Amino acid sequence: MTTYIIRRVGLAILVLFIVSIIVFLAMRLLPGDPILMWMTSDDLRQISPEQLALLRHEYGLDKPIVMQYLDWLNGVFHGDLGKSVRYHTSVTSEVLRRLPITLHLGLSAFVLGFIIGIPAGVICAIRRGSWIDTIVTTLTNIGITVPVFWLGILMIYVFSLQLKLLPTYGYTSPFTDFWLSTRQLIMPVICLAVFPIASTARQTRSSMLEVMRQDYIRTAWSKGLLERAVVMRHALKNGLIPIVTFSGLGLGGILGGSVLIESVFAIPGMGRLTVASVLNHDFAITQGVTLVIAAGVVLVNLLVDISYAWLDPRIRLG
Amino acid sequence: MKKIILLSAILLIFTMLLLGCGGTATTTSPASQTPTVTGTPTQAGATSPIASTQSPTKTTSTPTATKKYGGVLRILDMRLPTGSLGWPAKINNQDAFFLQPAIETLIRIDAKGVPQPQLATSWEVAPDRSSITLKLRQGVKFHDGTDFNAQAAKFNLDSVREAKLPGATNWTSVEILDDYTVKINISKWENLIFGNLGGRTGMMVSPTAIQKNGVDWAATNIAGTGPFKLTNFERDTVLEFKKNENYWQTGKPYLDGIKWICIPDTMTQISTFKVGDADLIQPWNGQVLSQLKGLPGTVFQYRHSGVFVLYPDAANADSPFSKKLVREAIEYAIDKDAMMKIAGFGIFESAYQLPCPATIGYIPDLPIRKYDPVKAKLLLGQAGYPDGFQCTLSITIPAPDIKDAQVAIQGFLSKIGITCNLEYADPAKYSDYMTKGWHNTLIYSPANTEGNFTSSVQTYFTIPNYYVSLKGPANLMDLYNEAISTPNVEPEKVQKLARAIFDDASLIPVSYMGTGQVYYDYLHDAGFLEYSSQMNFSPENAWMSK
Numbered sequence: 001m002t003t004y005i006i007r008r009v010g011l012a013i014l015v016l017f018i019v020s021i022i023v024f025l026a027m028r029l030l031p032g033d034p035i036l037m038w039m040t041s042d043d044l045r046q047i048s049p050e051q052l053a054l055l056r057h058e059y060g061l062d063k064p065i066v067m068q069y070l071d072w073l074n075g076v077f078h079g080d081l082g083k084s085v086r087y088h089t090s091v092t093s094e095v096l097r098r099l100p101i102t103l104h105l106g107l108s109a110f111v112l113g114f115i116i117g118i119p120a121g122v123i124c125a126i127r128r129g130s131w132i133d134t135i136v137t138t139l140t141n142i143g144i145t146v147p148v149f150w151l152g153i154l155m156i157y158v159f160s161l162q163l164k165l166l167p168t169y170g171y172t173s174p175f176t177d178f179w180l181s182t183r184q185l186i187m188p189v190i191c192l193a194v195f196p197i198a199s200t201a202r203q204t205r206s207s208m209l210e211v212m213r214q215d216y217i218r219t220a221w222s223k224g225l226l227e228r229a230v231v232m233r234h235a236l237k238n239g240l241i242p243i244v245t246f247s248g249l250g251l252g253g254i255l256g257g258s259v260l261i262e263s264v265f266a267i268p269g270m271g272r273l274t275v276a277s278v279l280n281h282d283f284a285i286t287q288g289v290t291l292v293i294a295a296g297v298v299l300v301n302l303l304v305d306i307s308y309a310w311l312d313p314r315i316r317l318g
Numbered sequence: 319m320k321k322i323i324l325l326s327a328i329l330l331i332f333t334m335l336l337l338g339c340g341g342t343a344t345t346t347s348p349a350s351q352t353p354t355v356t357g358t359p360t361q362a363g364a365t366s367p368i369a370s371t372q373s374p375t376k377t378t379s380t381p382t383a384t385k386k387y388g389g390v391l392r393i394l395d396m397r398l399p400t401g402s403l404g405w406p407a408k409i410n411n412q413d414a415f416f417l418q419p420a421i422e423t424l425i426r427i428d429a430k431g432v433p434q435p436q437l438a439t440s441w442e443v444a445p446d447r448s449s450i451t452l453k454l455r456q457g458v459k460f461h462d463g464t465d466f467n468a469q470a471a472k473f474n475l476d477s478v479r480e481a482k483l484p485g486a487t488n489w490t491s492v493e494i495l496d497d498y499t500v501k502i503n504i505s506k507w508e509n510l511i512f513g514n515l516g517g518r519t520g521m522m523v524s525p526t527a528i529q530k531n532g533v534d535w536a537a538t539n540i541a542g543t544g545p546f547k548l549t550n551f552e553r554d555t556v557l558e559f560k561k562n563e564n565y566w567q568t569g570k571p572y573l574d575g576i577k578w579i580c581i582p583d584t585m586t587q588i589s590t591f592k593v594g595d596a597d598l599i600q601p602w603n604g605q606v607l608s609q610l611k612g613l614p615g616t617v618f619q620y621r622h623s624g625v626f627v628l629y630p631d632a633a634n635a636d637s638p639f640s641k642k643l644v645r646e647a648i649e650y651a652i653d654k655d656a657m658m659k660i661a662g663f664g665i666f667e668s669a670y671q672l673p674c675p676a677t678i679g680y681i682p683d684l685p686i687r688k689y690d691p692v693k694a695k696l697l698l699g700q701a702g703y704p705d706g707f708q709c710t711l712s713i714t715i716p717a718p719d720i721k722d723a724q725v726a727i728q729g730f731l732s733k734i735g736i737t738c739n740l741e742y743a744d745p746a747k748y749s750d751y752m753t754k755g756w757h758n759t760l761i762y763s764p765a766n767t768e769g770n771f772t773s774s775v776q777t778y779f780t781i782p783n784y785y786v787s788l789k790g791p792a793n794l795m796d797l798y799n800e801a802i803s804t805p806n807v808e809p810e811k812v813q814k815l816a817r818a819i820f821d822d823a824s825l826i827p828v829s830y831m832g833t834g835q836v837y838y839d840y841l842h843d844a845g846f847l848e849y850s851s852q853m854n855f856s857p858e859n860a861w862m863s864k
Contacts, residue, residue, distance in 0.1 A: 036749040086400055087553055088408075088537050094553070153585045161589045168590040169581050171555075266581040268555040276554070281746060 001309065008305050012298045019294040020076075020287075024069050027283040035061065035085065059085060059284075072287065081288030086280050091288035094273065099255070099292070101171050102262075102269035106254030108189045113196025114247065118240075120197070121204020125212060125239075126231055136201060143198025148191045152264040155187045169266035188265045192258055196250055203246050204239065211239040241311055248304030252297035389862040390575040391841065394587050394599040398557050398580045403548065404536035405528065406474060406521040407481035414518050419559040419576050419857040420461070421523060421542035424452060424471070426849055427516040429621075431678045431769045431807065437466065437522055437543065438515075443805040447507035454498040458566040460524035462541045468494040473525035475502060478518075484776075485514025508802040510773050545571035545858035554580050565858065572861035591836070597862070598837035598844070603719060608663035610836040620665055620834040621847055622674040623768045626723070628826040629761040631787035637758050638709065640789070643701035645823035648760070649687040650694035652730045654828055661722050662829065669827035671820050672767050672774065679771025679812040684820060695734045706735020710759040712743045712751075723828070724762055755787040764831055771812050772801045778825070791822035840864035 035055050056062045060071055075082060081091035120140070124133045160168040167184050174181040211217060212235055220230045259271035270289060277285035401410035403417060424438040433441075438452040458466035475492040488508060493501040504511075514520065527541035540548040543566065546559035557578040561571055579596060581587045584606045591599040591610070601607045611618045628648065630639035638644045654668035662668075670686035673679035698706065711731075713724045728738040743751060743761065751761065767774045775798055779790045797818050801811040819825065833854075835846050840863045845856025 030746065033746070033749065036753065088402065088534075089553075097552070156586060156589045160593055164593060168593060168595060169579070169586050264583045264586055266555075266579070266583065266586060268552065272554060272582070279745070 004309055005306055008302055012302045015298050016291075016295060020073065020291055021069070023287050023290045023294075024072065025065075027281075027286055028065060028068075030281060035059065059083070076291065081291070082284035084277075084282050084285050086277075086282040086285070091284050094285065095270070095288055095292055098268055098270050098273050100173075101267060102255065102271065104174070105171075105185065105188055105192060105258075105261070105267065105269060108185060109192035109196060110247070110251055110254060112189060112193040113200050113250070116193075117197045117200025118204050118243065120201040121206075122208055122231065122236065122239075124201065124205040125208030126227070128209065133205075137205075140198040140201045143194045144202070146194060148194065148258070149260040149264050151194060152187065152191045152261060155191065156264070159187060171265075171267045171269075184265075188261050188267060191261050191264075196247075199250075200243065200247065203243055207242045208235060208239040211235045214238075241308065244307055244311065245304055248300055248307075252300040255293045255296035385572055385842075385861045386863055387572050387861070388574050389864065390577055391573050391598065391844075391857075391860060391862065392577045392579060392596045394579050394581055394591060394596045396580070396582050396584075396587070396602050398551075398554060398578060400553075402533075402537045403551065404523055404538075404540035404542070405477075405533050406518050406523060407477050407483060408533070408537070409518045409521065411518060414521075415855065416557055416578060417521075417540065417542075418544065418855045419546035420540040420544040420548050421521045422544050423517065423520040424454075424515045424522065425512060425520060427513055427769060428849055429847060430676070431513070433512040433516060436516075437471075437520075443507075447504070447803070447805060449501050449503045450511060451495065451499060451501045454500065455566065456498055458543050459564055460522075460527065460541050460543055461547045461562060462524045462527045463564075464524050464526045466522060466543050467497050468500045470525050471500045471522060473528075474522050475500065483514075483519045485511055485517075485519045507805075509804055509807050510770065510776065510802055512807070513770055513773055546573075546576055549575075556580065559857075567858055570858045572859070573857070576857060594838075597841055598835055600833070600835050603717060604661075604663035604665045605719060607665050607834045607836070611665070613836065615839055616836050617839050617841075618834070618836050619846055620832050622667075622830040622832045624764050624766040624831050625669045625672055625674065626720075626762065626828045626831055627669075627672070627765045628727070628828060629756075629763060629785070629788060630824075630826065631756050631759055632789040632824060633755070633787045634757055638701070638703060638707050639758070639760070641701045642823055643697045644703065645826060646687065647694040647697035647701065647734060648731065648736070649823060649826045650690045650697065651734045651736075652727055652826075652828065653689040655689065657723060657726050658829055661719055661726070665834070666832070667830050669830045671816065672765065672825060672827050673771040673812075673816050674768055674830060677767070677769055677771065678807055678809050679767075679816040681813050681816060681820075684817070687823075691730075691733055698734055698736075703735070706737065708737045708739070708758075710741050711738035712741040712756070712759055712761045714743050714748045714761065714763040716742050720762070727760075727762065727828070751787075752785055753783055757787070760826075762828070765825065770807055771816050772798065772807070775815055775819070776802075788824065790824045791818045793818060794824075838864070 060068055079092060084091055120136050124136045127133050156168050159166045166186055170184050172181040172184055217235055220234045259275050262269045262271045274289045399413035399416050401413050402408035422437050425433045426436045428434050437455050439455050440453045442451045454468060454471055460466060472492045472494055479486045479489040488504050488506045490503045490505050495501055522543055524541035528536055538551055545562050545565045547562050549560045550558040560575040581590060587599060590596050630645050631637045632640050634640055658666055658668050671681060671684050711724060711728055713720050724740055728740060731738055778785050778788055779794055797815040801815045842861050844860040846854060
């Protein structure tokens with residue numbers, strides 16, 4: 001197991017290193033001068049070649065690309081992700097401001113997806129072909145396909161505009177005002193959770209159906225065990241293994257935030273920051289955010305791999 | 319298993335009901351409505367092109383009774399400042415609007431483009447136009463408690479001079495004549511200085527605060543003289559101000575605070591406004607404005623602030639657009655009125671000249687180039703392109719209504735034989751176009767032509783290495799110098815300049831664009847239409863009767 005973990009950690013570090021190079025080069029290869037791009041029309045009018053050169057020097061853009069990369073990497077190791085050319089502020093502070101918001105939103109949706117999706121999938125599997133299976137399967141099909149931004153706008157129309165129950169926008173820290181924070185999060189979390197609920201339910205159903213056909217389950221039934229014991233003790237434990245992998249991938253994606261949901265509900269999270277930085281060629285933010293997201297995905301995948309090995313001895317022994 | 323599932327479901331439903339059934343959130347602080355000041359609120363929107371309408375269900379006049387104190391004005395916008403907040407040399411021009419509650423300028427420019435006193439009470443141009451002397455207002459304090467005086471003004475004016483902000487490039491020095499008088503020495507007089515001193519070039523912030531805390535501190539902090547102090551700023555989220563109790567205009571401001579809320583999605587914006595979680599909305603597109611126009615209990619205001627134009631690469635000798643006949647043909651080929659009927663949302667209007675109506679430079683009786691495809695085809699033939707040609711039609715804003723306009727223009731031009739390949743010039747490409755030039759291409763993009771038109775001419779035609787593919791008429795610089803060299807702006811000279819550009823079809827106007835506000839009728843005297851340029855708001859006078 002230790003060898004397995006060391007090998008996985010080594011691979012994770014290698015992946016992060018490669019990601020950092022790709023992101024750094026990708027931003028440099030994009031067309032357009034990042035310094036010229038963030039300038040307003042007025043700035044462009046008045047900027048002299050000397051001032052332009054000074055700005056390039058300030059952001060380290062006058063150095064060879066390898067030196068720029070090494071400088072950036074050195075900063076990353078010291079917790080400094082650079083300075084945004086658009087906001088003129090530290091990327092680290094901007095990421096630290098937005099990451100908790102995205103995590104709060106994403107983890108809430110993730111947990112909701114688990115809480116509703118797994119029981120729904122289990123019920124469908126053990127009551128296969130019944131009316132409840134039909135209804136849940138239909139709902140999960142809708143949940144998989146429904147556009148989240150459309151659902152968000154629809155929810156705002158119903159719950160905010162018509163029923164006046166929930167606020168239309170914004171994010172408040174739960175430590176500042178717990179109830180306002182919760183009320184603000186209900187709609188975005190539901191929107192974000194719709195896909196995880198549906199996909200988890202489908203995956204669980206499929207996985208459970210597979211397991212329920214196994215010989216050892218038949219043996220359990222033939223021993224006269226109660227349905228609860230068969231499902232919970234024998235079937236679910238093995239049926240959940242693919243769900244762990246599946247959910248782990250989803251958990252990694254949370255760090256990136258949801259651009260659509262964050263835009264619809266005016267939540268200042270990582271998704272909006274990422275898109276704005278790409279559109280504005282704010283290379284420092286794009287690099288920093290991508291690295292943070294990549295680190296999160298790699299970490300989650302690492303944990304999933306380790307948990308998978310822990311859950312399934314065949315993997316660690318193989 | 320069944321029990322667990324049942325219990326989970328009940329718990330979830332119960333939690334959602336509990337959380338969902340609370341009261342609606344509100345960010346407005348309780349208004350302490352103390353009727354101490356009386357006056358008659360001014361009615362905004364006196365002149366064309368300003369439009370101001372109220373819902374038919376409400377009375378059309380602002381109440382003339384006692385002004386009320388209190389309340390926080392909540393404004394919805396799609397964006398918030400991106401540049402520095404408190405250091406004028408680093409403030410983005412388009413951010414100036416957001417900073418008006420806290421930062422004041424030396425002068426203000428009214429809706430007709432006429433300078434009005436603010437922190438400068440009067441000014442005098444030297445007979446030889448080598449300087450302008452400004453008398454400063456006394457008894458004004460910055461938010462940090464320090465005095466606004468000639469030294470503070472010099473500090474600010476020197477900083478914008480050193481940063482070479484527009485309008486300050488010709489300043490040679492700034493002198494202090496006495497405690498409340500400063501003189502700006504100028505190498506070449508330009509009467510555009512008034513417009514510039516009414517914008518960020520004339521913004522005043524506390525030298526003490528800047529010297530003590532540094533310019534980086536000022537990126538997110540403000541120490542101005544305005545009626546409100548900055549209390550909170552979160553990028554892309556919220557910008558909040560609270561009342562400045564030591565404001566120099568006694569008894570003002572009336573509001574307890576102003577809060578800008580950034581909501582990028584237009585549907586959410588509209589819902590938030592309709593549900594009453596905001597008092598004012600500033601939509602950036604006509605579709606949203608049109609949806610909110612006529613909403614019961616609201617006031618709708620709109621004013622042209624610029625014009626969508628086609629920028630031809632007339633400076634390239636081998637481009638078809640270098641020929642005046644081709645440029646004229648293009649204007650005749652586009653049925654602007656038909657475009658506006660479909661994509662004007664009942665708000666935007668066709669533009670046949672560059673200056674906005676009722677601004678300096680606008681020519682009321684100009685013989686315009688109305689839609690005439692036959693004449694367009696004829697002109698194209700005379701220019702040597704009887705069978706048309708191929709070109710690129712580029713847009714710089716990927717908004718749906720602008721893409722629609724691009725397709726419409728492509729359709730109109732195809733009727734006279736010009737085949738346009740459509741393109742979106744992203745910010746990278748656009749900045750390259752502006753500084754390095756474009757070729758055989760028409761760029762469909764907005765031009766700011768509000769206020770004094772000479773300022774627009776300066777932007778598009780006089781700056782080296784900027785809009786390099788544009789070319790004006792041969793006598794452009796003579797007319798421009800004539801227009802800017804008078805002590806005060808002379809509208810006839812600006813009109814001559816506008817006429818020359820029109821005759822040359824140097825830029826091809828398509829439609830006027832504008833800024834609009836929709837607000838609930840309990841908001842009074844915000845003054846959105848009383849001033850031009852980016853500083854077009856009167857936060858010190860605004861009050862709410864709610």
